[in-house]
Amino acid sequence: MLEKVVPKYPITGGLQDRLRASARQWRLPYWDWAERKSVDHGLKTYTVPKIVKDKELDIMTSTGPLKVRNPMYQFVMPNNEVMGKHGVHHYAEKPAGTFDYSAMFEACYGTSRYVDAPDKDATPYPTDFVEGFQDNAKVEEALRGHGWYQNKDPDNPVYKDTLAEAVYRFFSEEYFSDYSKFASTALEKGQNPQYFLSIEGVHNNVHNWIGGQGVNPKTGKTMDGHMTEVPVSAFDPIFWLHHANIDRQFAIWQELYPDSWFENTKEKDEEGTYSIAKQTTNSPDVKLRPFDDLQGRPYDSDMIRDWYSTGYTYTELTPWDPKYSPNGIYDRKLYIEDLKAKMNTLCASTRNLWLDLGDELGSASTSHAEDYVVNVTYDRFELEGAPYLVSILFKPASEVSVVNQYMSPEYVGGVYNFSAPNPRCQNCDDQRKEKALSTGQVPITTPLIQRVRDEGVTDLNNMQVGQKGREVPLDQMQSLRVGVAYGKAKHSPEDEIMSNYYGYDWLYGATAGRERGIQAVEAL
Template sequence: MSRLVISGAGGGAPNRLEINDFIKHDKYFSLYVQALQLMYTERQQSDAQSFFQVGGIHGLPYTPWEGATVDPPVNADNQWAGYCFHSSVLFPTWHRPYMALFEQILWTRAQEVAATYTVDQANWKAAATTIRQPYWDWAKDSVPPPEVISLLQVTITGPDGKSKLVDNPLYQYRFHPIDPSFPTPFNNWPTTLRRPKTQSPTEGDNVAELVAVLKNAQSNIRSNTFNMLTRVNTWPAFSNSTAGDGGSTSNSLEAIHNSIHNLVGGIGHMGDTGTAGFDPIFYLHHTNVDRMLSLWAALHPGVWVTEEVCEEGTFTTPAGLPVDDNTHLTPFYNSQETFWASAGIADTAKLGYTYPEFNGLDMANPAAVQKAIAAIVVGLYGDAVLGLLPAKASTIAGTAAGQLWDWTARVKVKKFEIGTSFSILFFLGSVPENPKEYLVSPNLVGAHHEFVNSSSERCANCKVQEDVVNEGFVHLDGGILDLGNLFTLDPDKVEPYLKKELHWRAVRLDSSPVEIPSLEVTIFATPLSYPHGSLFPIGGKARRHNTITHGRTGGSHDA
């Protein structure tokens, strides 16, 4: 058989654009809408280049894509793990050729659309050559534009050069038909859904709740992103959420990624690893995850995938085996017989794209690139942390000039303990009596999210790995200063405040409370210095404050 080789979109390596900028480009947006519709409808769901099959690479229906299996085969029960590497050092790099595959098919469909234009055809064909999959920068703006989350129809310029109203493919994907492999509630929903209120077959997106939840999470997402980019310095700590962070008290890329899935999806498709790939917002999200990989790599030249035992395993990689930068990233072919590996994809130009932050930079000069990207990252996200520094905010008293205490809650928890995605939510002050109000509470200061396959009970490998422990961090500084009225982050003042006012709740994605016996919450305070001339705060040795949570349900095991 002739397989689809992932070589990236054609036309050089133009920019992937942020979705808010992308929708302002009429030709790109018009081509994108029509190309995406072709991916939905041009081919049957059984076709390898259909939207359904590409989405299914991430999870359901757990069948081989383009014949990508291994010999000897992994135990058949392990197919329920899918191809995707989660809780693995390969998490960021596996998704890179995945997004390139989606972009390549989209680009091909865009060429077909451009060929139908009878007005200004040369410029439409030129736009089709440079179009790339847009990204949603959730750290800058946690609420996507209406063209993504609320408009059932959008206006585009058609092949005759006239404006017309068409169905919006970014709003949802309609299954044709619903695949018989889908479990409840997904076997009831004819389209993808975001934060539905119930499991009813007639349920629709809860756009108002989606917007409110994402708005309330903005400062936490931005703070997590800035700290991840600037304070996490090793590949294991950056790449995935398994415990053993190597000394950092900041989140991994995977942990931040998990939060977006749970916040967007709720009990809908994005909140489950098996179905997330069918929601079109998945590709806006993961293209930004890939961008974060590019930004972090530029800030940490020479740091790339390190060897680690694959704890969870995949459809083609048994659990318990070591993986590294030469491990095959199945099912993404780089030839008719071989697969991409992490070692070959550090340079995005090989896959036909770049990001605006790298425009005009000499990529052969890593030190210059590092300095330029550092300044851009500070400009985009630095206010989430730098605005708290006493050098920037003189109202914070009791802290030595140029130093900030970074207070974080570390969460350790068994990923598969309840068999579905869940969240650990942190509050300062009163907690709403109604769990449905948790995610929009003004006292919610952050959360740790686990993104889980709800079909894990059917996965022999998942059962073997029930004791896999994940780790995440919730930065509390902003909440302490905004809600505590302390005007200081000094431990003498903050420790008694947190003992009294810090609370946490474990909830499923439907907001129902859940007991998680493995949960352990420990508080750390890390001194951050901000020397003259330094772009980023520099962390000292983190200090544990066990007494803040010890003795409480889910608190520190140590006194």
């Protein structure tokens, strides 16, 4: 921008100087998909940002106004060449020998969200699939899900659900014991049931909600999209807004817990990662290839731990603001209290519900409030690596259609494996062969309370596995285990105090005798 774009504009009136100043301040924008914004009738819920909704934009060029294709709406390959000409391959598997799984994005030249996926033998492929198709309304439906949570209270209309609550728990008082629990879905032997949540797991779910899932009720076709599929997700421009938000959430967590970083750096990593070979030391100085700085030197985690040094910050992270230095001396306590108050405003759900109940039941109810979570362990490559979604339901799976579970009033939440057949990294392939297990968590206190209030009865332990609009029999999911855990929470009415969750243990009775339910004799 500085060298090629700005010089084309007139020098008069200081325009070039203003453009240069703006260019130097430009940073990749983030999309906070967990922030609930006001929509119709004041209802607060999740929305897709306008920047990715408009197909065209009006911009001011050096020669005057111009209408251009919005690059954030979708990515289109240069010269409309299909992706297959540039290394995107068709892959098809028959997981567990029961049904075909195909992803045919090699035939596309534009990215899609919730496009009808063609039959694998269809020729030619439908125009929408090839050129790309965006249904951002369905993205919003998937993010919101839980249609029955809608509160019609005119004084406080809001969807009460599990997405914002999961993010809130990232930042709440010591919900995680250390950095590794916060960051990764990897299951450790004997893992505390509190630590089944992770930023990686929520990241995976959002990929699924954005890309496409379920069946189009109008056409009967399975819906798909680039963000849902690992090999092609980064083609969709919304990928970068999503990942910039993951970076932001990580930065907020680091600001709240600055001393938490890599632990046991002398121990060997049993499983390995994309960058770290098995049985090698996982430490902050491991090179994060293929990411290099401007001098061609590979980054490591220590180099990018301080995001301020890279010229980045985020809306909530401004410690230099004069209000945090009331006497000319920086007051970190004041800054952190304000940051926690912002998190309470942005994404607290269960806290707010319990505080409302406290007004009805007395303050003791918020000092040691009950809290429930559903935990899931699974093998990402169970169905030969094909992506699948584990759904948690209020009714038996036999009574809920797998077609669009997330829109069912019986749907509580889900865990998406975000995987693909034929992994291209060696560690992924090793994990596939060794059947390494991952974790996921769905906080259910808010939906549980709402359900009891509305209908008086509930059944927590029902599950369903879906793969592109088709139900997967549980006997094909040998690694899958689902359990309910119970803990306590302290919710404070003070703006600057976040909730403190603690003391979780398994409720084995909730899953006793249930297919794929965690049993008391099992050690995870």
